[in-house]
Amino acid sequence: xxxxxxxxxxxxxxxxxxxxxxxxxxxxxxxxxxxxxxxxxxxxxxxxxxxxxxxxxxxxxxxxxxxxxxxxxxxxxxxxxxxxxxxxxxxxxxxxxxxxxxxxxxxxxxxxxxxxxxxxxxxxxxxxxxxxxxxxxxxxxxxxxxxxxxxxxxxxxxxxxxxxxxxxxxxxxxxxxxxxxxxxxxxxxxxxxxxxxxxxxxxxxxxxxxxxx
Amino acid sequence: xxxxxxxxxxxxxxxxxxxxxxxxxxxxxxxxxxxxxxxxxxxxxxxxxxxxxxxxxxxxxxxxxxxxxxxxxxxxxxxxxxxxxxxxxxxxxxxxxxxxxxxxxxxxxxxxxxxxxxxxxxxxxxxxxxxxxxxxxxxxxxxxxxxxxxxxxxxxxxxxxxxxxxxxxxxxxxxxxxxxxxxxxxxxxxxxxxxxxxxxxxxxxxxxxxxxxxxxxxxxxxxxxxxxxxxxxxxxxxxxxxxxxxxxxxxxxxxxxxxxxxxxxxxxxxxxxxxxxxxxxxxxxxxxxxxxxxxxxxxxxxxxxxxxxxxxxxxxxxxxxxxxxxxxxxxxxxxxxxxxxxxxxxxxxxxxxxxxxxxxxxxxxxxxxxxxxxxxxxxxxxxxxxxxxxxxxxxxxxxxxxxxxxxxxxxxxxxxxxxxxxxxxxxxxxxxxxxxxxxxxxxxxxxxxxxxxxxxxxxxxxxxxxxxxxxxxxxxxxxxxxxx
Numbered sequence: 023x024x025x026x027x028x029x030x031x032x033x034x035x036x037x038x039x040x041x042x043x044x045x046x047x048x049x050x051x052x053x054x055x056x057x058x059x060x061x062x063x064x065x066x067x068x069x070x071x072x073x074x075x076x077x078x079x080x081x082x083x084x085x086x087x088x089x090x091x092x093x094x095x096x097x098x099x100x101x102x103x104x105x106x107x108x109x110x111x112x113x114x115x116x117x118x119x120x121x122x123x124x125x126x127x128x129x130x131x132x133x134x135x136x137x138x139x140x141x142x143x144x145x146x147x148x149x150x151x152x153x154x155x156x157x158x159x160x161x162x163x164x165x166x167x168x169x170x171x172x173x174x175x176x177x178x179x180x181x182x183x184x185x186x187x188x189x190x191x192x193x194x195x196x197x198x199x200x201x202x203x204x205x206x207x208x209x210x211x212x213x214x215x216x217x218x219x220x221x222x223x224x225x226x227x228x229x230x231x232x233x234x235x
Numbered sequence: 236x237x238x239x240x241x242x243x244x245x246x247x248x249x250x251x252x253x254x255x256x257x258x259x260x261x262x263x264x265x266x267x268x269x270x271x272x273x274x275x276x277x278x279x280x281x282x283x284x285x286x287x288x289x290x291x292x293x294x295x296x297x298x299x300x301x302x303x304x305x306x307x308x309x310x311x312x313x314x315x316x317x318x319x320x321x322x323x324x325x326x327x328x329x330x331x332x333x334x335x336x337x338x339x340x341x342x343x344x345x346x347x348x349x350x351x352x353x354x355x356x357x358x359x360x361x362x363x364x365x366x367x368x369x370x371x372x373x374x375x376x377x378x379x380x381x382x383x384x385x386x387x388x389x390x391x392x393x394x395x396x397x398x399x400x401x402x403x404x405x406x407x408x409x410x411x412x413x414x415x416x417x418x419x420x421x422x423x424x425x426x427x428x429x430x431x432x433x434x435x436x437x438x439x440x441x442x443x444x445x446x447x448x449x450x451x452x453x454x455x456x457x458x459x460x461x462x463x464x465x466x467x468x469x470x471x472x473x474x475x476x477x478x479x480x481x482x483x484x485x486x487x488x489x490x491x492x493x494x495x496x497x498x499x500x501x502x503x504x505x506x507x508x509x510x511x512x513x514x515x516x517x518x519x520x521x522x523x524x525x526x527x528x529x530x531x532x533x534x535x536x537x538x539x540x541x542x543x544x545x546x547x548x549x550x551x552x553x554x555x556x557x558x559x560x561x562x563x564x565x566x567x568x569x570x571x572x573x574x575x576x577x578x579x580x581x582x583x584x585x586x587x588x589x590x591x592x593x594x595x596x597x598x599x600x601x602x603x604x605x606x607x608x609x610x611x612x613x614x615x616x617x618x619x620x621x622x623x624x625x626x627x628x629x630x631x632x633x634x635x636x637x638x639x640x641x642x643x644x645x646x647x648x649x650x651x652x653x654x655x656x657x658x659x660x661x662x663x664x665x666x667x668x669x670x671x672x673x674x675x676x677x678x679x680x681x682x683x684x685x686x687x688x689x690x691x692x693x694x695x696x697x698x699x700x701x702x703x704x705x706x707x708x709x710x711x712x713x714x715x716x717x718x719x
Contacts, residue, residue, distance in 0.1 A: 042517070043478040061485035064478075064517045066625065067616035070675045085672070092475060092517045097578040098616060 030083035040112035041120040042091030045146040048177035103135035116153035149176040400426040409440040418641035428533035434640035435566040456558035488542040513575035526560040570645030614678035656697035
């Protein structure tokens with residue numbers, strides 16, 4: 023269809039994971055549509071959305087997969103980790119259990135995702151100050167210990183939602199572009215998600231092969 | 236009445252009134268043909284019309300002459316009618332929309348005939364007629380084009396269908412097969428609740444046992460509530476249900492009431508505990524809603540339900556809605572429990588079947604999806620897991636479930652074909668999408684917000700056609716021999 027939406031330099035696949043009800047879908051709709059519903063329906067299986075941002079004059083298209091939080095869906099959803107270059111691991115700052123389960127989610131990623139996936143720990147619902155049960159410091163320390171980046175967000179009042187996605191996408195971009203400088207791309211251009219041939223872009227395309235899928 | 240009727244006359248009441256009121260010649264014979272503008276009145280004619288109008292479509296001349304010359308027994312005529320209905324159903328699923336639209340003017344001039352016709356159209360599940368206007372002149376009972384929009388105003392046009400249901404339901408021993416056949420094309424609101432109970436296998440076919448069964452089952456449910464819900468609960472199961480209920484229909488006031496949410500919670504929790512192999516899986520909550528709505532509608536027939544305050548109902552009424560929803564849900568889920576077991580194997584299996592099916596019947600679409608990297612699991616998982624409840628409006632789901640509940644061998648197989656028909660419905664739009672994103676966004680948000688019952692009638696008719704062609708032909712559907 024050749025709209026601007028189709029034009030991008032990089033395509034990064036990012037997954038949203040974490041316990042049920044922590045606000046994964048709300049973060050996604052806030053980031054991709056700037057919408058928020060106080061109660062959004064539970065996600066069944068996986069749902070998909072996309073948005074493009076600019077970094078260093080390059081257009082980066084984020085393909086974001088929102089997964090169902092319930093354990094039973096794990097077998098289905100883990101199939102979607104493949105090819106993801108980033109993961110937002112979300113917990114609810116007011117629900118201690120969702121924070122305790124972060125370790126389990128990390129294990130999930132280790133078992134099913136690419137080794138080099140970038141992970142950002144996201145403490146969502148930061149607007150619920152009076153209900154907070156996990157301190158920012160604890161979460162930060164945990165993130166550092168495990169080599170994750172960390173941010174607290176509120177999909178409800180928009181706090182930090184934009185930076186959360188911006189940061190992880192930028193970080194992925196830096197790694198990918200450095201890698202590209204070290205190892206100049208060679209061989210055919212393989213378009214992993216099979217874009218139509220007219221959808222552009224040119225050389226930068228080869229990069230995708232390394233980062234996505 | 237049953238005493239002096241032959242026992243194979245399952246439809247005793249209907250035929251009784253009809254055959255014994257010969258106000259005009261003998262109904263059903265060729266002399267009964269009515270000219271275009273003639274007004275048909277008299278309940279006996281309409282009853283007859285309603286009971287046999289399917290017959291007009293198949294080999295009319297033979298049937299008519301047969302009826303004219305022979306005195307056939309009720310039993311035989313009934314069997315014949317059933318056969319006709321079946322083959323009619325099998326052979327006339329094709330819908331020609333342009334034909335429908337072109338004929339609207341003629342339709343208007345024959346309102347009386349149409350009111351019977353609409354019924355017929357629904358019976359076929361196709362929402363449209365098959366005969367041209369020319370044939371129409373000769374055979375008043377022949378199905379003919381009807382405006383699609385007309386099908387949505389069900390109640391007024393549906394009198395004769397309601398009568399057929401009521402006559403059937405009045406029998407001491409209900410002919411469940413006949414009820415299924417009648418229900419497959421949609422159940423009038425007035426008789427839906429009782430029909431669903433019967434179709435789900437919750438109410439026994441024998442009328443004499445019904446009230447006792449209901450009483451016992453409802454008491455059983457109360458006992459289950461005490462045993463499982465009021466006792467110490469399984470934390471994980473309860474938590475998940477508790478999170479999911481409030482966000483089911485966030486914008487509908489009815490579902491934001493504490494009373495309603497607790498009813499859902501109990502139903503789901505008890506079901507989950509009693510089905511440990513699957514337990515509660517997100518999405519099953521959506522499957523309670525149609526039952527709940529149908530039984531609520533029965534308790535509050537004339538009310539606007541979206542904002543209905545449930546506390547207006549008596550406790551007994553609420554208990555009935557809850558218990559009946561629970562038991563019907565349980566029966567309903569029996570045939571698809573493997574959808575919700577570990578790794579959701581039932582769904583994975585069906586998704587593969589869907590893929591094979593589409594590959595067979597619509598290669599261009601299949602290849603289009605493949606080329607752009609769209610995996611069937613990515614979009615059809617939710618269709619299967621939630622039985623399309625997330626994809627179509629609630630009223631449409633309820634209409635769809637009329638058919639699901641009427642599917643004689645459980646709807647698990649049929650649902651696959653409904654999903655296939657649903658996917659094919661969007662094929663033109665899908666083929667216009669040029670990339671993965673566009674395809675996925677469309678498939679996740681198909682524009683069905685204006686869908687009505689007639690869309691569902693088309694959908695199930697299409698699904699029926701597919702099932703008929705593929706279900707028992709393993710070579711047509713290689714990976715899917717075992718249609719469970």
